[in-house]
Amino acid sequence: MSFPTTISVTARVDMQDQFEGFVSNKSLPGARVILGDQSHEHRFTQPGEEHRFTVTADLERGKHDVVLEFMDVAEAQGAIEVLSLHLNGCPMGAVIYQCEYRPFHLDEALQSHLYMGWPGRWSMTIQAPSHENHGGVGFG
């Protein structure tokens, strides 16, 4: 049996100080959010832009990763900061700190990082069905 699960990740692009020459050559990044076999891509078009990535996937009972990753590996990109996560519409608050961030150029995982200064992959684990496994989600 599978469980339709919707996650929404809200993220903001940070081009840092646009008046600083050393960042002026950075490009606006694109990112994709992946859940199960579904994904949502978005390319940011202006500094400070916030975007809510929403993905619905049919998940088997058990653990699954929510992933936000840069679409390009080149380092000269703006940073992306994860602001919030909604699981089936329920705001998850500080749970987003139970995450790991793997910059593409580093062979290590950084725990509890929401700010991705380098292109990389951010992920956290959820468990389906969410209303049986996550406090505050749905009619649990």
Added chain:
Amino acid sequence: MKITGVLGLGKEHTRSTWDQHVDQGHLREMALNIWGEDSSGMMTDFEPSDSLLMKYENNIMNCEKALRDNRVLDMGCNHGLYSYMAMRHGAGHVVGVEPRGLFVNGLNTFADQNDLPMEFHRGYDTDTARLVREHSIDTVMLMSVDDITGWESMMYDIRKSDVQWLIMQVTTLPDPWLGFNEDIFNYAKTGAGMPVGFTLHYEAHNSNTRSGMNPMHRDMADPDTGYQHIGPDGKLDMESSHVIHSLRSRQYMRKFIDHVGFTVESSKVQETPIANSPSRSASNGLYQWYLLRNKK
């Protein structure tokens, strides 16, 4: 064949009663009004978990005589499911109280759209006395609010009111968890007497869905989600986020109920832990249910 397990009446009977009383369309609509379109997938083929059915059986099914035709106050109503089920089991009118606007606003819209005898208000445990008076309440439901609120104060307020019934779901610690050492006995000899139970206090991060109850930083809670310590930059302040919550022993809980003067109509301790429940109390088998009369 009767299936027995975590549910005292048998899972089949409880599930059958649930099915007879719940309107799946209503549940989808409640979720939609509270959590928005993102909840649609979750509610497509919603199945109540064992944990949910256990709470339903012990707070609603087993307490129908305290609900039917009565005006019910559900303090800390959360997503309003049990307020709704109280109404479906015959409550004449239900008032749900909850600090988080996310739930209060969504549930009021749902109740209005369906012309249901329910209303929801933003409020706290400290509003109990006023609420029972203003809404002419017959029955109060206190489900899992004992560890995060001034539980004793609420009990005094309810006892002194005209409320007839009190339905409680509490987390109680088995008395053998703590033994008394020689110092306790020596102190008792001085005239203090022996303790009638204990309360354990836990420090924790104040960063979960119940954070808005913390009296210390209530004014800093997000009025919609209840999450606290959201700084001007919109980020959670993880360093400052702490709360003390308290769990009481079974003996103390019973002693306090007797001390205040309620009559115990029925009481039941959770028989079996429920694996994989998001509720720590349920997964450790620590729930206890009381149905109390407030006889004068």
